[in-house]
Amino acid sequence: MPPAEPVAAVPSDAALIAAWKGGDEQAAAELVRRHARALARFLGASGSGASGDADVDDLVQETFIRAFRALGRFRGQCRFRTWLMTIGGNVLKDAYRKARRTRVVPLAEELRDTEGDPHEHAVAGEVEARLAAGLERLPRMQREVFLLRAQQGLEYEEIAGALGTTPGAARVHFHHAVKRLKEQLA
Amino acid sequence: MNDDQLEKLAQRLGARAAERLDVEATAQAVIERLRAERAAGERIGLWLPRQWLRIAAALVIVVGGGAVALRIMGSSHQSSASAPADLDGLSTDQLKQVLEGVGESGGEAVVSVQDVSLDDLNTVELRALLESLEG
Numbered sequence: 529m530p531p532a533e534p535v536a537a538v539p540s541d542a543a544l545i546a547a548w549k550g551g552d553e554q555a556a557a558e559l560v561r562r563h564a565r566a567l568a569r570f571l572g573a574s575g576s577g578a579s580g581d582a583d584v585d586d587l588v589q590e591t592f593i594r595a596f597r598a599l600g601r602f603r604g605q606c607r608f609r610t611w612l613m614t615i616g617g618n619v620l621k622d623a624y625r626k627a628r629r630t631r632v633v634p635l636a637e638e639l640r641d642t643e644g645d646p647h648e649h650a651v652a653g654e655v656e657a658r659l660a661a662g663l664e665r666l667p668r669m670q671r672e673v674f675l676l677r678a679q680q681g682l683e684y685e686e687i688a689g690a691l692g693t694t695p696g697a698a699r700v701h702f703h704h705a706v707k708r709l710k711e712q713l714a
Numbered sequence: 715m716n717d718d719q720l721e722k723l724a725q726r727l728g729a730r731a732a733e734r735l736d737v738e739a740t741a742q743a744v745i746e747r748l749r750a751e752r753a754a755g756e757r758i759g760l761w762l763p764r765q766w767l768r769i770a771a772a773l774v775i776v777v778g779g780g781a782v783a784l785r786i787m788g789s790s791h792q793s794s795a796s797a798p799a800d801l802d803g804l805s806t807d808q809l810k811q812v813l814e815g816v817g818e819s820g821g822e823a824v825v826s827v828q829d830v831s832l833d834d835l836n837t838v839e840l841r842a843l844l845e846s847l848e849g
Contacts, residue, residue, distance in 0.1 A: 553745050560741040568735040572728025584731040585740060592744045597751075659723050678724040706717060713715050 541608040545599060560592050563609050566680065567591060570613045573675055574620050575664040587623060591616040606689035610682060614690050617672050655713070662712035666705055673698050674705035 539547070539555075541562070547555035571587045595602075595615050602611055663671050669691065676687045677698075684695040684702075691698065715723075835843065 553749065556748060557741040557745050560744050561737055564735060564737045564740050565732040569728035569732040572731030573724065574728075584728075585735060588735060589740055589743050589747070592740075593747055593751075596744070596748055655723060656727055659720075660727060663727075675724065675727075678721040679727065706720060709720060710715055713720075 542604070545602070545608065548596070549599065556596060559608070563612055564588055564592075566609060567612055567616055570675055570679065571616050571620060573660065573663065573679055574617065574671060575624075575660060587616065587619055591619045594619060606686050610676065610680075610686055610690040613676065613680070614672070617668065621668070658713055659709065662709045665712070666708060669693075670701045670705040670708070673701040674709070677702050 539558070541559065544555040544559050544562075548559070568584050568588050571591070572584050591612060595612050598615070602608070605611075663674070666674070672691060673687055676682045676690070677684070684698045687693075688695045688698045693701075
């Protein structure tokens with residue numbers, strides 16, 4: 529029986545961060561590959577539609593650039609992905625401001641999507657659009673806590689570490705967010 | 715709508731944006747930008763030492779010039795202030811020589827014959843003058 533091939537260990541985020549700091553570009557690329565989709569989902573749900581012509585791809589790219597610039601300040605208070613999403617929140621806020629200045633009205637995401645049954649898309653998209661609109665109206669802390677918890681499935685301790693608050697406060701933000709969203713979707 | 719339905723709906727939000735994202739292109743774009751930033755940082759790194767050298771050279775000139783100026787001013791003050799101290803160190807004979815030297819070089823210039831009339835002299839000075847004329 530031939531000896532089993534050794535399984536290549538998957539490097540941790542911390543190892544990739546250290547490698548990037550040492551000048552390894554591929555480590556940075558791997559971090560992007562690993563977290564880009566989750567970040568895009570978070571940004572897409574956070575109301576990137578309201579950010580004008582800056583599409584999710586641009587926001588994801590900008591978030592990674594800012595994160596790599598600020599890696600020296602990342603102390604492992606939460607997971608790299610969670611930290612990345614808090615940076616994404618800042619990127620989104622800047623995009624909002626820019627959009628307000630340029631007054632570009634974006635196309636709703638469901639109207640841009642040309643694949644699948646248009647009627648189905650319209651029905652499913654209608655509820656999502658109302659939720660997205662509700663999320664945009666929430667205070668930033670409530671919105672981010674809600675998405676990190678409901679969409680990303682993070683624990684309150686992790687969310688609190690990323691947002692610089694306490695788990696108890698994060699829990700309160702989440703419940704306020706849920707209450708307001710339900711009111712808006714009713 | 716209950717909490718579970720809301721969470722499921724939230725999980726669907728942004729899903730299409732995530733699916734549409736070209737991850738590899740994003741990774742390459744990020745790397746390109748980081749590479750460009752690093753190159754720019756290195757250019758600044760090369761530029762900075764030259765600037766620092768210029769600043770350091772300017773400082774050396776200013777501080778050195780100031781120190782030389784202070785030394786010159788200090789020495790002129792010191793020479794005038796230390797003259798009496800130097801005289802204190804001289805012996806009686808040496809002091810006489812100095813006084814004679816001063817008399818030879820500047821005595822006549824200070825008080826010329828034309829500047830002083832006999833009316834300006836008192837009795838003692840007149841007597842001394844007569845004695846000197848008699849030999």
